[in-house]
Amino acid sequence: MATINGCWFDVNLTRYGGRVTLPGYDPADFPPFAVTVDLVVLTLRGGELHVLLVERGAEPWRGHWALPGGFVRPDEGLDAAAERELAEETGVHDVPGHLEQLASYGDPGRDPRMRVVSVAYLALAPDLPEPRAGTDAAQAAWVPVVRAQREALAFDHARILADGLERARAKLEYSSLATAFCGPEFTIGDLRRVYEAVWGATLDPRNFHRKLTGVPGLLVDTGRTRTEGRGRPATVYRRGDVTTLHPPLTRD
Amino acid sequence: MATINGCWFDVNLTRYGGRVTLPGYDPADFPPFAVTVDLVVLTLRGGELHVLLVERGAEPWRGHWALPGGFVRPDEGLDAAAERELAEETGVHDVPGHLEQLASYGDPGRDPRMRVVSVAYLALAPDLPEPRAGTDAAQAAWVPVVRAQREALAFDHARILADGLERARAKLEYSSLATAFCGPEFTIGDLRRVYEAVWGATLDPRNFHRKLTGVPGLLVDTGRTRTEGRGRPATVYRRGDVTTLHPPLTRD
């Protein structure tokens, strides 16, 4: 029986040599991979959608921007690894918002050094403080998404970012995911600005208001109001139990 | 620089001992995982939704049904591994239909022998011949989905199956995915029976017909008709270029 220690490698080395995997496989015959999690962390800063990027301090892709991420540890699950990395990279414990698995990327050659399968996660968070620099020389920063898409991101991270953006845009249509970009309390206007930033479109405030307040159970009225700058104070809501929009909002 | 050969293991053995991964990671410091693909292959047989399962011939979970799958080879991508496994397990080369990544599952302990990350794929195929038995003693079979869900599937395959079914059900709402269950030519009635089998609901044939024929570019009229049993012959269609249903079909 294989165990997680040094001896383990020798077992696999001897068994793996020249063998072709077949149905009825035995995991002791496995070709080993590195498994990492990469994070697409989106937030709203100043009405503009931003993504968390780190600047690579080592080859390959030294000096290029990359999605934050790291190895899955031997004793932790994929979701737990994503949560840990999210806390580490943002510098915030128990990051509020939303975290879900996006997809896995494992083309041979995506990392020139060795075979790496990366499980990408999508995180949506309210405006967080400026990220601290990593423990090595690499710096971390919130980068406007439109600028990130023009950069030459490391590895296949441009595609992962594109997939994450598309997932976020699609899920806003039929879910209450927009609230993940806000704090625990928010106004209808806050939500509308989320949609406008993520979709890159302008929405009619009046129809948007009627639509969202018309879904029973979606929003809970706190009874309080909030005034920001000019204009009539807005009703403050909390998340309700209902998380699906039926019928969905459309982005044409 | 690590390379894919025997020497490679020694490199990792020495570097991995006792080290904790940190940001600014180096893939040479990786904790190794086995990476597999598991397949949720759905098809329609006799108007009922079936899933392809294999009976395990070895411990653990010997004698239990499991989703087909196998190791990703060192030189192939994840999608390629899924395509290869699909062809191997069904016994059909170039399986028609649809294949997409579903999600990845990597809880520690999901395989008691060692750490395995499985990248699950969802495949939709027209009715295929009875699968051949595997090269080992394990047998493969099309199992009605309702029965598969009552079985104690191996590992975490019950959850993977549930996720695959939910993905298929959701995607039927807003895509032309139902055509993946049919051959290259099909009738509106064929498509309706796909929806009814996957959703487990009955649909109004008249509104369904009007809805699907009303989406421009979705269906291409071959000009021919097909008669099955009693009733007026149905127009035969092929897939069109349009693959999204706007607005979507609803399953309430």
Add this chain to the structure above:
DNA sequence: TCAATAGTGTCTGTAAGACAGTATTGT
């Protein structure tokens, strides 16, 4: 007062769901 934002009311076009009715086959 004016500008800005929040929220309500109303109209119109479109589409979903229900279902009557016609068309074309096998038995």
Add this chain to the structure above:
DNA sequence: ACAATACTGTCTTACAGACACTATTGA
């Protein structure tokens, strides 16, 4: 003839999109 399936037309209701209008604040 009758049953079964394919397809068409029509009616009602609901909702999206457009936009006039009222409400409440800061400057």
